[in-house]
Amino acid sequence: MLLIKALHIISVISWMAGLLYLPRLFVYHADCTDTAGRERFTLMEKRLYYAISTPAMILTLIFGLLLIRYSGGGWLAVKLLLVGLLIAFHISLFFYIKKLTTSSHPSARFFRFYNEVPTLLMIAIVLLAVTKPF
Numbered sequence: 001m002l003l004i005k006a007l008h009i010i011s012v013i014s015w016m017a018g019l020l021y022l023p024r025l026f027v028y029h030a031d032c033t034d035t036a037g038r039e040r041f042t043l044m045e046k047r048l049y050y051a052i053s054t055p056a057m058i059l060t061l062i063f064g065l066l067l068i069r070y071s072g073g074g075w076l077a078v079k080l081l082l083v084g085l086l087i088a089f090h091i092s093l094f095f096y097i098k099k100l101t102t103s104s105h106p107s108a109r110f111f112r113f114y115n116e117v118p119t120l121l122m123i124a125i126v127l128l129a130v131t132k133p134f
Contacts, residue, residue: 001070008063015060016122018053019086022093023115029100030108038100045097057090074134082125089117 022045029041064083068076099105106114 001067004063004066008060008067011056011059011063014056015053015090016118018048018056019090019093019118020115022048022053023096023111023118026096026100026111027108027115030105030111042097042101045100049093049097053090053093057087061087073132075128075132079125079128082121082128086118086121086125089121 025041025045025048029038029045032038032041096106096111
């Protein structure tokens with residue numbers, strides 16, 4: 001079980017790195033005015049999303065599901081709900097990658113605020129997992 005827990009933590013760290021960095025790339029992409037820069041950001045975003053974030057999310061979910069049988073309580077239901085919101089956030093990043101290739105996309109300011117969503121969810125999830133308040 002400790003090995004599974006360690007692999008779960010490693011996967012979560014990798015997934016969160018992508019969830020925190022990708023919207024920051026969106027900020028720079030939305031502010032970018034030259035074609036070469038926009039193409040570079042698109043490539044970076046796709047690589048981060050497909051090669052790092054998505055595999056890390058899948059591994060996080062696999063190891064997390066393996067750990068569920070060792071956990072219980074009302075806190076777990078709330079944690080799983082928050083993880084579901086993180087998954088929804090992850091999926092939304094896919095659509096913003098597509099949207100940023102068009103001229104009609106959200107502003108850099110929007111992405112600065114959007115970048116805070118995974119941080120807030122992560123804080124709540126970690127607090128629930130560590131304290132198991134109910």
